[in-house]
Amino acid sequence: MATVHEMDHPLIKHKLSLMRDKTTGVKEFREAASEIAMLMCYEATRDLPLADVDVETPICTARCKQVSGKKLAVVPILRAGLGMVDGVLDLIPAARVGHLGMYRNEETHEPVPYYDKMPEDIANRTVLVVDPMLATGGSIISAVTYLRSRGVTGEIKLMVLVAAPEGIDAVLAADDNVHIYTCAIDEGLNSAAYIVPGLGDAGDRIFGTE
Ligand code: PRP
Ligand code: URA
16 A cells, blocks of 8 residues: 655754755755655665574674565655755765666656666665655656656655655555655645645755756
8 A cells, every 4th residue: 555654853854954944055955855855765764674684793693683585775856856865975974876867848747767777686675765845746656656667666765855645645646556755745745746835846956967
């Protein structure tokens, strides 16, 4: 069953407020995106399976826990998703990274794919898609559809900073094994399909291309 998780950690809420502020500059915006991604990754990986292992401490043998099961892949949706990759890799340095390039057509708001490069064994990995904005949901649905076509049959975790209710509904209707992690669920979309109040154009603010 698909699920939605809204982050309630005070540090995440605080950093997101900094990102929403239109006077926040590129450096601070980029740093906050990466820091929030790390904190969210902690929550999004809460249910990773564990296995018992014996570890020799300097004193004796200890029965300990280690993460087991499928390896992880983080898949940023270019461009803006790149701003969340380092935060995830800070926590899971061995994760593989697949890239999916797409941009929204300004008139139709439909995603236009332009690039993809996945780890060869993507079908056998737990996939964490990262993109700061879930607006109409078109880009994330396109990413999920692509990953399914590449043989990813298990759950797909979607980490976004801000989501619109319309986008959440669309993603949940498109696939029943996705799990959305978001820092905020905003009011909705404006006539240009931007999230209100949102934080503006995430890609432009991360890369300074406004
Ligand atoms: C933004 C954002 C998402 C998409 C969300 O990307 O990073 O990928 O829009 O909108 P949707 O839910 O309506 O599809 P954009 O197309 O601006 O490209 P960019 O990251 O290269 O700036
Ligand atoms: N893409 C963005 O970067 N911001 C929005 O509000 C919607 C789509």
